[in-house]
Ligand SMILES: [Zn+2]
């Protein structure tokens with residue numbers, strides 16, 4: 195979705211507020227073991243987000259309409275402010291928290307929801323930085339920019355992870371300059387046929 199400067203970055207204010215509220219509610223009068231469960235779930239939520247980010251990007255945004263069409267606009271115009279507005283992401287995370295709270299103890303559900311939100315926030319900030327910030331040569335951001343630029347090559351089927359390249363290596367979609375991923379080679383051979 196094409197957004198203005200404010201709504202493109204509204205997540206950076208709305209999600210920390212929502213995560214703080216969820217954290218407060220889920221830790222209210224918590225016992226020491228509930229705090230431990232909360233922290234463990236938050237770490238699992240952050241790790242879970244990285245896999246969700248890979249899966250949503252590779253399969254939902256690249257294959258399923260209308261998400262595919264919306265995501266293609268970002269691929270065609272990478273520096274434009276195209277993204278998911280906070281009025282959509284915040285209710286989705288709130289709903290995820292409520293759904294988790296039906297299935298898990300309050301502390302574990304709260305921790306997992308906060309972990310997922312922190313992961314998403316890291317993804318949003320990094321994807322924004324990758325497209326809109328200059329990076330000094332050799333820096334970590336320069337590496338992230340190079341990795342994501344390979345994802346943006348026309349017809350590429352690689353480097354779906356933004357916050358981490360781990361899942362691309364697990365699912366064999368990692369590409370480096372001059373070294374396409376297995377999936378890239380497969381789609382190239384399919385187009386040649
Ligand atoms: Zn993409």
Ligand SMILES: [Zn+2]
Pocket residue numbers: 268272321325342346
């Ligand atoms: Zn991008």
